[in-house]
Each structure stands twice: as structure tokens, then as C-alpha cells.
């Protein structure tokens with residue numbers, strides 16, 4: 541089994557960094573080979589350009605995207621880790637989605653509608669929010685990651701199984717609560733991967 545861990549946080553001392561390290565450790569405990577995409581460390585170019593778009597339609601896919609697609613293709617499970625920024629993920633991760641999960645690779649349009657091409661894979665997105673759970677439920681924040689990534693990306697691209705998880709009020713909770721969150725991450729990986 542192979543996993544791709546796609547991680548986006550500029551600060552290596554952040555809670556998201558701790559989540560990503562925990563995910564990697566738990567996957568490896570299960571004997572799963574993990575390839576890490578630390579998008580900030582890679583200085584990943586997140587801008588889907590006119591040339592990129594034309595390339596995906598003509599089959600002339602830019603080399604940097606091709607390499608990322610190869611890693612997605614080789615993975616049985618993809619785990620994404622990032623904070624929620626303005627009801628979404630950081631632009632660098634959004635750009636990874638825009639550029640890597642392109643038409644012809646991740647999905648296609650057929651006479652009967654769009655069809656995902658990444659069948660058989662599992663996808664998991666783990667995010668953190670500043671908002672507490674009650675506020676998130678009142679404002680709809682609790683749904684954005686499931687709709688915007690689990691369903692919109694993993695579901696649309698034909699993944700066989702997918703899940704999302706938000707940890708709430710991360711900047712406000714105690715260290716003990718954050719340790720409990722990391723235990724939850726461990727359980728999540730043990731049960732999902």
C-alpha cells in the first residue's frame with residue numbers, strides 16, 4: 541500500500557505540522573509507504589495558467605504537473621492536511637487541486653455526464669479551524685471541507701471512499717485538548733487507511 545500525504549502550512553511548528561507528522565507515523569505503523577508533499581517547502585506553484593489549461597486539453601501536460609500526477613496515480617490513499625483559511629484551504633493547496641487533478645487525468649466528460657478516473661483510491665482531508673464547533677454549525681463552516689474537498693474533489697474524481705475531519709477551536713484549546721486531537725488523528729488513520 542502506498543500513501544500520498546499532501547500538507548500545506550507555512551510554519552513547521554504549527555499544529556497542522558503536528559497532525560501531518562502524526563498521520564505519517566500512523567500510516568507507517570500500518571506498513572504503508574508514505575510520500576510527503578509539503579507544498580510550502582516545495583514552493584509549489586499554485587497558479588493554473590493558460591498554458592496549463594491548454595496543456596491538459598491537448599495532452600501536453602507541463603512536466604511539474606505530470607510528476608505530481610504520477611505520484612497521485614501511484615497512491616492507494618491520499619491524505620490532505622491543512623488549516624481552514626477563509627472557509628477553504630490555503631491557496632497553495634487549492635492550487636494543487638486546480639493544477640494536479642486535471643481533466644483527462646482525474647476526470648472526463650462523457651455523454652452521460654462527468655466521470656471520475658481515479659477509481660479505487662481512498663481520500664481523507666484533515667483540517668483545523670479557529671471557530672468552535674457550535675459556531676461552525678451555525679455558520680455552515682462544518683460543511684465546507686466535506687463539500688469543497690471530500691465530495692468535490694475525491695467524490696468527483698471517482699475515489700471509492702472518502703472522509704473529512706475538522707478539529708475546532710484549535711488556537712483556543714488547551715495543550716491537553718490538542719494532544720487528545722492528535723490521538724483522534726491516530727484512531728482516524730488506524731480505522732480509515
Ligand SMILES: Cc1cc2nc3c(=O)[nH]c(=O)nc-3n(C[C@H](O)[C@H](O)[C@H](O)COP(=O)(O)O)c2cc1C
Nearest residue numbers: 554555556623624625626627668669670671710711
Ligand atoms: C488567512 C487565515 C484565514 C482564516 N480563516 C478562517 C476561517 O474562515 N474559519 C475559521 O474557523 N478559522 C480561520 N482561520 C483560523 C485558522 O483556521 C486557525 O488559526 C488554524 O486552523 C490553527 O491551526 P495552526 O495552529 O496549525 O495554524 C484563519 C486563519 C488565517 C491565518
